[in-house]
Amino acid sequence: MKKLMQGNTAAARGLYEAGCCLASSYPGTPSTEITEELAKYNDVYSEWAPNEKVAMETAFGASLAGRRSFCGMKHVGLNVAADPLFTVSYTGINAGMVICVADDAGMHSSQNEQDSRHYARAAKLPMLEPSDSQEALDFFKKAYEISESFDAPVIVKMCTRIAHSQSLVETGTRTEIPERPYEKNIAKYVMMPGNAIKRHPFVEERIKRLQDFAETSDINRTDSGNDSSIGIITSSTSYQYVKEALGDKYPVLKLGMIWPMPDRMIKNFAGSVERLVIVEELDGFIEEHCKSLGLECEGKSLFGCLGELSQNVIAEKLGSPKTSARKLDSSVKIPPRPPVMCAGCPHRGLFFTLNQLKCTVLGDIGCYTLGAVAPLSAMDMTLCMGASVSALHGFSKAGGKNAVAVIGDSTFMHSGMTGLANIAYNQSKSTVIILDNSITGMTGHQQNPTTGLNIKGDPAGKIDLESLCRAMGFNRVRVVDPYNLKECEEALREELAADESSVIISRRPCALLKHVKHNPPLKVDPDKCVGCKSCMKIGCPALSMKDGKAHVDETLCVGCGVCEQRCKFGAFKGGK
Amino acid sequence: MKTKNIMIVGVGGQGSVLASKLLGHLLTSQGYDVKVSEVHGMSQRGGSVVTYVRYGDKVYSPVIDKGEADFIVSFELLEAARWIEYLSPEGQIVMSTQQIDPMPVLTGAMNYPDNLLNEIQKSGAKVDALDCLKLAEQAGSSKAVNLVLLGRLSHYFTDIPSEAWQEAITSCVPEKFLELNRKAFDLGKNA
Numbered sequence: 001m002k003k004l005m006q007g008n009t010a011a012a013r014g015l016y017e018a019g020c021c022l023a024s025s026y027p028g029t030p031s032t033e034i035t036e037e038l039a040k041y042n043d044v045y046s047e048w049a050p051n052e053k054v055a056m057e058t059a060f061g062a063s064l065a066g067r068r069s070f071c072g073m074k075h076v077g078l079n080v081a082a083d084p085l086f087t088v089s090y091t092g093i094n095a096g097m098v099i100c101v102a103d104d105a106g107m108h109s110s111q112n113e114q115d116s117r118h119y120a121r122a123a124k125l126p127m128l129e130p131s132d133s134q135e136a137l138d139f140f141k142k143a144y145e146i147s148e149s150f151d152a153p154v155i156v157k158m159c160t161r162i163a164h165s166q167s168l169v170e171t172g173t174r175t176e177i178p179e180r181p182y183e184k185n186i187a188k189y190v191m192m193p194g195n196a197i198k199r200h201p202f203v204e205e206r207i208k209r210l211q212d213f214a215e216t217s218d219i220n221r222t223d224s225g226n227d228s229s230i231g232i233i234t235s236s237t238s239y240q241y242v243k244e245a246l247g248d249k250y251p252v253l254k255l256g257m258i259w260p261m262p263d264r265m266i267k268n269f270a271g272s273v274e275r276l277v278i279v280e281e282l283d284g285f286i287e288e289h290c291k292s293l294g295l296e297c298e299g300k301s302l303f304g305c306l307g308e309l310s311q312n313v314i315a316e317k318l319g320s321p322k323t324s325a326r327k328l329d330s331s332v333k334i335p336p337r338p339p340v341m342c343a344g345c346p347h348r349g350l351f352f353t354l355n356q357l358k359c360t361v362l363g364d365i366g367c368y369t370l371g372a373v374a375p376l377s378a379m380d381m382t383l384c385m386g387a388s389v390s391a392l393h394g395f396s397k398a399g400g401k402n403a404v405a406v407i408g409d410s411t412f413m414h415s416g417m418t419g420l421a422n423i424a425y426n427q428s429k430s431t432v433i434i435l436d437n438s439i440t441g442m443t444g445h446q447q448n449p450t451t452g453l454n455i456k457g458d459p460a461g462k463i464d465l466e467s468l469c470r471a472m473g474f475n476r477v478r479v480v481d482p483y484n485l486k487e488c489e490e491a492l493r494e495e496l497a498a499d500e501s502s503v504i505i506s507r508r509p510c511a512l513l514k515h516v517k518h519n520p521p522l523k524v525d526p527d528k529c530v531g532c533k534s535c536m537k538i539g540c541p542a543l544s545m546k547d548g549k550a551h552v553d554e555t556l557c558v559g560c561g562v563c564e565q566r567c568k569f570g571a572f573k574g575g576k
Numbered sequence: 577m578k579t580k581n582i583m584i585v586g587v588g589g590q591g592s593v594l595a596s597k598l599l600g601h602l603l604t605s606q607g608y609d610v611k612v613s614e615v616h617g618m619s620q621r622g623g624s625v626v627t628y629v630r631y632g633d634k635v636y637s638p639v640i641d642k643g644e645a646d647f648i649v650s651f652e653l654l655e656a657a658r659w660i661e662y663l664s665p666e667g668q669i670v671m672s673t674q675q676i677d678p679m680p681v682l683t684g685a686m687n688y689p690d691n692l693l694n695e696i697q698k699s700g701a702k703v704d705a706l707d708c709l710k711l712a713e714q715a716g717s718s719k720a721v722n723l724v725l726l727g728r729l730s731h732y733f734t735d736i737p738s739e740a741w742q743e744a745i746t747s748c749v750p751e752k753f754l755e756l757n758r759k760a761f762d763l764g765k766n767a
Contacts, residue, residue, distance in 0.1 A: 109615075160615065161638050165638035166612040167638070168604065168610065241636070244637035310637070310639055310641050311636075312643075322642065325665040326667075326699040327660070328660060332689050333687075334689065335654070335681050336678065336680060337658075337679075339621035340622040340679050342621060374679070375683050444616065539682075541679065541682065543682065544681075544682050
């Protein structure tokens with residue numbers, strides 16, 4: 001019987017069935033669940049790596065040793081892993097190697113909307129693009145066959161709507177793949193100029209062979225239509241929107257392999273229709289390729305390159321769209337509901353203090369990016385993983401004052417350490433705050449090198465942040481409890497005034513972790529509350545004003561006591 | 577059969593994941609093609625969340641567009657209002673009257689609109705509104721709002737036998753919470 005399965009779960013199933021033996025990834029929405037699901041199969045060794053570059057190199061090592069391997073990441077993670085990617089294209093592989101990259105059109109949980117398909121073309125590697133969970137399972141399996149037939153790592157590109165939607169899947173059984181014994185081959189695997197020069201022609205010739213494969217493989221297919229006045233080329237979730245909006249009306253060329261593209265197939269298809277329309281999210285990747293083949297076509301001029309598509313977006317241009325049936329009276333203003341730091345979030349006390357001290361806060365990637373949201377508004381910059389630390393160094397060297405970097409424990413392990421090494425080496429007077437909530441929070445609680453547990457929750461190596469910072473040469477390393485506002489303020493004032501660089505570790509586990517014990521919720525004594533709203537400045541979702549007095553939502557409050565410290569009138573009761 | 581659309585809307589952390597899981601299981605067991613789509617990550621942190629459940633003979637798109645929802649199942653009043661344009665002309669709202677203030681209301685920058693239920697009804701939408709939080713607490717836990725809502729929703733699925741709902745609950749809910757959730761479902765159904 002078919003099972004309803006999330007795209008990421010189906011991807012993991014495909015990897016398992018294909019005989020994958022090693023998976024190394026760094027969590028990133030919307031790719032995280034692939035590796036989490038893989039970790040449930042005991043036949044596959046799975047791990048969280050400190051970052052995507054390490055993950056890809058680990059997967060390459062396993063391929064070299066003769067076992068089918070995998071690494072998964074989100075679109076921006078592939079930027080971090082781009083260095084090995086471009087050269088593993090030259091070396092090729094031993095056992096099959098599959099890379100997953102998951103794009104996030106619409107930026108549901110990302111800092112940009114880059115289109116990862118460009119990487120396949122730039123690195124001259126094959127890229128597959130499933131359009132539902134069944135294809136995710138099938139394509140991940142197929143990717144290993146292609147990888148081993150063509151001596152290339154294969155990229156499978158997911159997107160939010162494929163990764164996080166569930167559809168029906170027929171599963172199969174695992175095939176155990178015999179080890180391909182490692183054989184020393186300096187000319188193939190040592191990419192110094194003399195060898196790499198000889199490998200480049202192989203890469204160019206391989207992409208031609210892959211193109212021939214694309215022409216004949218059933219991974220690309222045409223759905224016939226009754227009306228050839230329009231023909232549509234599409235892939236991924238866009239294919240589903242096209243079929244939803246237009247049914248079987250127009251012929252559709254569905255590309256399952258997005259790079260290299262089947263030029264002859266595309267030309268034949270274009271020749272069979274009057275008007276060629278390309279439907280794809282983000283950049284005009286297929287469109288530009290069609291134009292390079294001399295084909296007249298439309299795409300981005302109709303649909304633009306911003307955000308996600310949907311059935312109605314396509315129907316508006318090529319069919320008959322549905323219209324909204326109901327509307328509220330225009331006088332009703334619906335307040336937005338942006339994501340917020342949870343009640344009891346250990347980051348809150350620290351960000352409140354940064355706000356009070358009017359610090360310039362160079363931020364990073366994680367839940368704590370929400371420190372930028374009002375009323376805390378305690379973040380000035382967020383760019384990419386690790387940028388807080390490196391940018392603070394530049395900011396300080398250029399004369400910037402009263403500035404700090406804030407970076408989570410997992411992000412620090414990912415790419416904060418190298419920035420910190422630069423501060424230690426080139427000696428800027430910088431204060432770096434590591435927000436150690438003992439977990440990778442935003443992506444849904446993954447372990448990391450500082451937590452002492454592995455992906456299965458079993459004991460693992462544990463990196464000690466204090467010792468690490470001291471070993472880099474920092475004399476001023478201190479730990480504060482972010483639930484204690486006074487302690488946070490003292491630490492910040494002292495470290496910002498000090499003559500040398502420093503690290504403050506703001507340490508308290510994420511309030512959502514199952515093992516964290518909470519205090520009973522606080523209560524407000526209405527006789528003592530004067531309605532000054534001083535407590536409201538911490539931006540806690542459990543606090544509101546009711547009839548001029550502060551009110552605690554007892555279903556949300558975890559008794560952290562930060563609000564209580566704000567109250568000069570002793571109006572909060574209970575908790576500890 | 578034409579594809580049917582159910583939107584589940586609420587505030588991150590209210591339990592919509594279990595609701596969509598249960599519906600997915602139920603509709604699959606009835607032999608339909610099914611797609612369920614949700615978004616993870618940043619938006620979950622107390623933000624506005626939406627899950628799409630679609631079923632029929634053949635479902636293509638994983639998402640529901642404006643004017644397409646046959647049902648909007650809402651955990652919260654403001655969220656029902658936010659997504660009302662997604663309701664189809666004959667669409668039905670099944671909702672909890674619970675109100676949760678979003679941050680702009682908590683900080684005093686905006687007001688939670690007055691008489692919102694009235695405004696929703698004035699738009700011409702069919703509304704079935706219940707105090708699901710009260711019923712969930714009556715069943716034994718404020719977290720069972722999702723099952724109260726599903727119980728209410730089950731009214732409108734006359735072609736799905738009640739045994740199928742019970743089987744879906746048994747399959748999707750951890751055993752130690754089974755009795756509580758069954759009770760919540762029945763309270764919603766019979767309200």
